Amino acid sequence: MINQIVSPVFPEYLPEPLVSDQWLDELADGLTEHGWMSQDVSVRLGADLLAGLHNEVQILDRSAALRKAGVGRGADLLRDRSVRRDKIAWLQGETPVQAELSAFFESVRLGLNQRLFLGLKRFEAHYATYHAGDFYRRHVDSFQGRASRVVSLVLYLNDGWDQSDGGALQIYNRENENEVCGTVLPLAGRMALFMSEEIPHEVLPANRTRYSIACWFRCDEVPLPL
Numbered sequence: 001m002i003n004q005i006v007s008p009v010f011p012e013y014l015p016e017p018l019v020s021d022q023w024l025d026e027l028a029d030g031l032t033e034h035g036w037m038s039q040d041v042s043v044r045l046g047a048d049l050l051a052g053l054h055n056e057v058q059i060l061d062r063s064a065a066l067r068k069a070g071v072g073r074g075a076d077l078l079r080d081r082s083v084r085r086d087k088i089a090w091l092q093g094e095t096p097v098q099a100e101l102s103a104f105f106e107s108v109r110l111g112l113n114q115r116l117f118l119g120l121k122r123f124e125a126h127y128a129t130y131h132a133g134d135f136y137r138r139h140v141d142s143f144q145g146r147a148s149r150v151v152s153l154v155l156y157l158n159d160g161w162d163q164s165d166g167g168a169l170q171i172y173n174r175e176n177e178n179e180v181c182g183t184v185l186p187l188a189g190r191m192a193l194f195m196s197e198e199i200p201h202e203v204l205p206a207n208r209t210r211y212s213i214a215c216w217f218r219c220d221e222v223p224l225p226l
């Protein structure tokens, strides 16, 4: 009997790793030069992960597991519907897709620390749903000197989003908060990254349901009481 020797088969191309050094350089450069950037990361994350996250947030939305988002924390938490109207659910990293996404966020955290010495200690992330008519007025994600949220990352989960669907993320000039300097459509796989204290931004009213994940890289070990 002849032993068949099977030679290893290599794919024609090797998929790019989820997070490469060169890509982390790009993120760090974007944050340093402009304070914000937006990029399509759908190839990097993969269609299965994006679809899995989209599926999960839809189930949470349908099962009324999402809660009205507030502004502030603890006793100062205000659920002011004139400021923001989204509903949220914090990610616990407990499902396979959440675990995979957490690994991605962790690589970004480490990569930014290595390049920008931001001292990011951890991240927190939540799903968000904006139903038709929902918005989040212009704001910054962290107040200067509080040293809590340092870098914000938003990942969008919506297929086939069009300008007429509203719900764009509007980025304002860090020197002049009345000047719009960028608009990001919440298309699946698109990511926005910005300095939490510096960049005023706003979610324009959505005309249909808009799903996203917002993540904050923080430099405190535990949230400080406000």
Ligand SMILES: O=C(O)CCC(=O)C(=O)O
Pocket (backbone or CB within 6 Å): 128, 136, 141, 154, 168, 169, 201, 202, 203, 212, 214
């Ligand atoms: O969903 C977005 O585009 C941004 C959300 C946001 O600004 C926030 O949750 O603080």
Ligand SMILES: [Fe+2]
Pocket (backbone or CB within 6 Å): 139, 140, 141, 201
């Ligand atoms: Fe924000």
